[in-house]
Amino acid sequence: MTVMPDPSTAPPESRGERKERTRRAILDAALALCEESSMAALSLRQVAKEVGIVPTAFYRHFESLESLGLALVDESFVSLRAMLRDVRRSDPSHEDIIDGSIQTLVDHVHAQRSHFAFIARERAAGPPLVRRAIRHEIELCERELATDLARLPGNESWSSEDLQVLANLMVMAMVATAEAILAASPRPEIEQQIIETARTQLRMVLVGAVNWRSS
Amino acid sequence: MTVMPDPSTAPPESRGERKERTRRAILDAALALCEESSMAALSLRQVAKEVGIVPTAFYRHFESLESLGLALVDESFVSLRAMLRDVRRSDPSHEDIIDGSIQTLVDHVHAQRSHFAFIARERAAGPPLVRRAIRHEIELCERELATDLARLPGNESWSSEDLQVLANLMVMAMVATAEAILAASPRPEIEQQIIETARTQLRMVLVGAVNWRSS
DNA sequence: AGTTTCGGTGAACACGCGTTCACTGAAACT
DNA sequence: AGTTTCAGTGAACGCGTGTTCACCGAAACT
Numbered sequence: 334m335t336v337m338p339d340p341s342t343a344p345p346e347s348r349g350e351r352k353e354r355t356r357r358a359i360l361d362a363a364l365a366l367c368e369e370s371s372m373a374a375l376s377l378r379q380v381a382k383e384v385g386i387v388p389t390a391f392y393r394h395f396e397s398l399e400s401l402g403l404a405l406v407d408e409s410f411v412s413l414r415a416m417l418r419d420v421r422r423s424d425p426s427h428e429d430i431i432d433g434s435i436q437t438l439v440d441h442v443h444a445q446r447s448h449f450a451f452i453a454r455e456r457a458a459g460p461p462l463v464r465r466a467i468r469h470e471i472e473l474c475e476r477e478l479a480t481d482l483a484r485l486p487g488n489e490s491w492s493s494e495d496l497q498v499l500a501n502l503m504v505m506a507m508v509a510t511a512e513a514i515l516a517a518s519p520r521p522e523i524e525q526q527i528i529e530t531a532r533t534q535l536r537m538v539l540v541g542a543v544n545w546r547s548s
Numbered sequence: 549m550t551v552m553p554d555p556s557t558a559p560p561e562s563r564g565e566r567k568e569r570t571r572r573a574i575l576d577a578a579l580a581l582c583e584e585s586s587m588a589a590l591s592l593r594q595v596a597k598e599v600g601i602v603p604t605a606f607y608r609h610f611e612s613l614e615s616l617g618l619a620l621v622d623e624s625f626v627s628l629r630a631m632l633r634d635v636r637r638s639d640p641s642h643e644d645i646i647d648g649s650i651q652t653l654v655d656h657v658h659a660q661r662s663h664f665a666f667i668a669r670e671r672a673a674g675p676p677l678v679r680r681a682i683r684h685e686i687e688l689c690e691r692e693l694a695t696d697l698a699r700l701p702g703n704e705s706w707s708s709e710d711l712q713v714l715a716n717l718m719v720m721a722m723v724a725t726a727e728a729i730l731a732a733s734p735r736p737e738i739e740q741q742i743i744e745t746a747r748t749q750l751r752m753v754l755v756g757a758v759n760w761r762s763s
Numbered sequence: 764a765g766t767t768t769c770g771g772t773g774a775a776c777a778c779g780c781g782t783t784c785a786c787t788g789a790a791a792c793t
Numbered sequence: 794a795g796t797t798t799c800a801g802t803g804a805a806c807g808c809g810t811g812t813t814c815a816c817c818g819a820a821a822c823t
Contacts, residue, residue, distance in 0.1 A: 348790055352800070371673040374588035376780065388781080390801045398781095457727065458586040458673030468731065498748045505724045506717065512672065516683065533713045541756025563820055567770070591810065604812080605771045613811095 356394045358384045360408065363401055364447045371458045372402050402455070402463040409448035410470045416441035417474060421481060431535045435510075435528060442511050443518075453512045471508075475500045490546060499542060506534055571609045573599045575623065578616055579662045586673045587617050617670070617678040624663035625685045631656035632689060636696060646750045650725075650743060657726050658733075668727045686723075690715045705761060714757060721749055 346354075362383035367375045377398060381388040395401045416437060423433045442449050456467045479500040482488060488496070510531040517523040561569075577598035582590045592613060596603040610616045631652060638648045657664050671682045694715040697703060703711070725746040732738040 348798090348800080351790095355800075370588035370675065371586045373585035373673075377782095378780065386800090387802055389783085389803085392782085393800055454673045457671070458588075458669045460585065464731075495748065498745050499752065501745060502721065502749045502752065506720065509720045509724075516679075530713050530716060533710065534717045537714065537717065537756040537760060538753065539756070540759050541752040541754070544755050544759045545752060563768090563770080566820095570770080592812095593810065601770090602772055603810095604773085604814095607812085608770055 352394075355384065355386065355390075359391065359394055359401070360405060364405060364451060367454070368447060368450060372398070372405075372455055372460060372463060373458060399460050399462055402460055403466055405451055406455070406463060406466045406470065409445075409451050412441065412445040412448040413452065413470075413474070416445075417477065425485060431532060431539070435531050435535070438507060438510065438531075439514060439524075439528060442514050446515065446518075449511050450515050453508065453515065471504065475504050478504060487543070495545070499538075502538060503535075506531065506538070567609075570599065570601065570605075574606065574609055574616065575620060579620060579666060582669070583662060583665060587613070587620075587670055587675060587678060588673060614675050614677055617675055618681055620666055621670070621678060621681045621685065624660075624666050627656065627660040627663040628667065628685075628689070631660075632692065640700065646747055646754070650746050650750070653722060653725065653746075654729060654739075654743060657729050661730065661733075664726050665730050668723065668730065686719065690719050693719060702758070710760070714753075717753060718750075721746065721753070 359380060362380050363372075363375060366379055366383060375398060377391050378388045380401075381391050395404065419437045419441065420434045423430060423437070452467055455463050456471070457464075459467065475497065479493070479496045482496050482500060483491070483493070491499075510527065513527045514524055517527055574595060577595050578587075578590060581594055581598060590613060592606050593603045595616075596606050610619065634652045634656065635649045638645060638652070667682055670678050671686070672679070674682070690712065694708070694711045697711050697715060698706070698708070706714075725742065728742045729739055732742055
């Protein structure tokens with residue numbers, strides 16, 4: 334609960350290290366507290382109590398709850414980009430590229446549960462600035478995916494607009510799948526069904542993609 | 549601001565009519581107030597002030613903010629189902645079925661803006677019970693769409709599971725499109741681009757669907 | 764005409780909120 | 794050793810919160 338280490342057993346810690354530790358504690362507490370509703374229903378005093386500091390000490394780390402929110406957006410998208418990197422790393426020539434990608438998604442959603450939940454929630458309901466920041470980050474992810482898709486063999490004839498549209502569709506399906514997994518857990522049998530659904534959907538979209546323009 | 553009619557000009561009004569009028573005013577005020585954040589950041593006193601009644605009078609109509617939320621879910625899904633009915637009404641043999649459906653979506657999103665925004669927001673960030681209610685309603689819509697798809701010619705060979713998965717994909721795209729329209733307004737050129745994107749995506753999915761099983 | 768019903772009132776309750784300010788005390792620097 | 798820096802303190806402010814209660818007065822019923 335408290336940030337203070339036990340002075341008898343704790344190793345020596347510089348001032349900077351302690352500040353960073355409190356900052357982390359604030360971020361974690363905020364992430365945990367807004368899990369049940371939204372950032373909009375989060376109070377400075379709640380966070381401070383959870384961290385184990387007095388309310389005013391909060392201002393030593395963030396100038397407002399909104400800037401805390403923006404920091405959480407940054408942090409959450411580090412997790413999301415790590416996932417995209419893992420998805421990209423898989424061998425594109427492999428047949429199970431769909432299964433692999435979905436498994437990577439599932440793994441990361443479980444490992445960084447709060448970050449993905451934060452993005453899903455605040456994307457629609459966060460403070461205006463937080464909302465904007467999230468939408469912007471997602472748009473960047475779509476553009477990245479679009480350039481990745483452009484490099485894939487067989488896509489030479491695609492216009493960049495169509496690639497962008499396909500990337501948008503895929504990201505939207507990914508976001509929805511992540512949301513569904515979060516809403517389902519911890520019920521493995523429902524989660525398995527969501528995974529099956531996502532797999533089939535990705536295959537359907539893929540079938541649509543390979544027959545595009547040629548139909 | 550106030551619910552009270554001017555006694556000099558107002559027509560006579562029964563007790564039941566007045567109660568219903570106040571109830572409506574509460575629903576509208578809540579819808580308007582949580583537009584900028586979420587139900588989670590809504591207070592009874594705020595709503596009462598907006599309606600023009602004293603806070604305690606709220607309890608004459610709803611037993612809590614959460615039950616108000618559930619009433620708003622019901623109301624919002626009346627709008628959504630009205631939209632689905634309009635979509636379904638269009639001639640399925642017509643070539644522009646995609647354009648027609650999307651136009652219907654756009655029209656309804658504009659006409660019932662607050663209802664669609666409410667669903668999009670609270671689906672992810674509302675109080676747990678509200679979230680559950682919305683997810684359940686959306687699932688019902690998916691099942692309805694799946695049975696509709698089953699009646700379409702050329703789908704005889706589809707398994708009911710695949711139809712369900714396709715319906716899920718389409719509803720997910722519809723929800724995302726509605727969200728995008730709400731986030732874009734009032735910028736007509738961006739909205740037009742969203743519509744174009746949705747049109748292309750629906751075509752892609754359709755191409756995938758017609759080539760399903762046969763590929 | 765007399766009585767009941769009930770939507771709306773207003774005071775009061777204990778508590779949580781964001782923000783201010785002067786402060787403490789140990790770490791970090793000179 | 795002496796000074797500065799600064800994360801964390803704690804009291805105080807004015808306001809908003811949900812909920813309770815006894816009360817009012819007009820519509821609705823008998």
